[in-house]
Amino acid sequence: MANNSGNEKGNVKQAETEKEAVLPPKSNFSEWFNTIIDIGKIMDVRYPVKGLYVWYPFGFGIRKRVYSIIRDVLDNSGHEETLFPLLIPENEFMKEAEHIKGFENEVYWVTRGGMSPLDVNLALRPTSETAIYPMYKLWVRSHADLPIKLYQIVNTFRYETKHTRPLIRLREITSFKEAHTVHATWDEAKAQVDEAVMLYTEIYRKISIPVLISQRPDWDKFPGGDYTIALDAVMPDGKTLQIGTAHHLGTNFAKTYDITYENENGEQVLANQTCYGISERSIAALISLHGDDKGLVLPPVAAPIQVVVIPVLFKQGAEEVMAACNTVVDSLKKAGIRVETDASDLRPGAKYYKWELKGVCLRIEIGPKDIEKKQAVLVRRDTGQKEFVPLDNIVGEVNARLSAMGNDLYAAAEKRQNEFILPCKTLEEVKTSIQKGVATIPWCESEVCGKRMEEEIGAKILGIPTKQDGVAGTCPVCGNNTPKIVYVAKTY
């Protein structure tokens, strides 16, 4: 994967040969992803610190649109956005034992200010529980202060020892949306976890991404949490990418940070909490699930450029063609559609290649013949479908295809995801199936059997699907009857 040329010694590797890399076929997914991040102008991997990458403006345009969808969904479901400090004092960070165990190998520390050593070392937030919860202790006094439903979209830092790669595993997570909620009871917090999963599913539906929803096995839950529900995308190579998680924290952190509220009978009661997060892995999934051999394929809601108008110019009638194109561009802009014209002297084929690589949703071609017939040629990026449409209703024709495209991309991705789910009855079958996709296998849910399964298979249990069809099977380890199946998959 990304041979990220930024290195520990801190020097930027000279730009590769100026010639743009050629995009490999998507069947070679690892190289395809690596190349599209570069030539699709998503992120520049040459920053001289391992695991830190630079957003190109085009890639940032995609991130901006995806995160405005995230904000809309959260702001319209009772959440408020806020901002907590980046630096966390060691004494606060080191309070919750489970949480520390889970993060102590990943935390970056600031130990100096200028030339003088700090009296208290400061952690760069890997996630913000230990920054936020000391403040929640000050804010939560009575039942009337609950629920609290806050989120922030910040950068967080994790000293990842596994292979770092842009958008998928960064040491500076640049787009970490983390929500932290406080509730009066365990059940209310459970309802919040369920809402978070529903909202995440809605967000991903809006960017045409289907997800697998499962509860992580107990030994793989969030450090300091009661349980974790995760959303996974099935990537084109059949491996899964965790693109969202919601954690029920019970009273674990409330105990540590003394977050209590006075109930109706004047008693001090420990609060129950949840937290849930999405990162730029959402963009990784968007690029990976919809892209093809020609490059990016972007759902219209996330596309920085939705339409490109290409005038087909000959000596004869060039003026009329340019005039018609400008009229089309103006009317599309007025309708709020993100449109560009390409009147460059590139050959048509080179133009098509350029805009297809960038995932522009629709191409409009207008030549002298089209003027005569008062039509334009419309070409969809996802299907390649070419149609003649009347010029005088170009806005309607474009809008119809843009809204169809978002749904069609989702349907196509959902079909591919379902084909990756491979039901198994034996561990042998699981071993072969996870080379291609996501295996399901009955499991009695006992930790002993689960761990034995992972050993046997040489891969991790992904999680217990929250939606089960309840058909009984037998646990392949203990032979007991069980109504539960579990996902097993190779993961990013």
Ligand SMILES: Nc1ncnc2c1ncn2[C@@H]1O[C@H](COS(=O)(=O)NC(=O)[C@@H](N)CS)[C@@H](O)[C@H]1O
């Ligand atoms: N190194 C990383 N690079 C990119 N995304 C990451 C990285 N580590 C985690 N993520 C993403 O961030 C999400 C939330 O991270 S987490 O550890 O699961 N959960 C938390 O940190 C909780 N505080 C909820 S915000 C994960 O589901 C995953 O999609």
Ligand SMILES: [Zn+2]
């Ligand atoms: Zn068992």
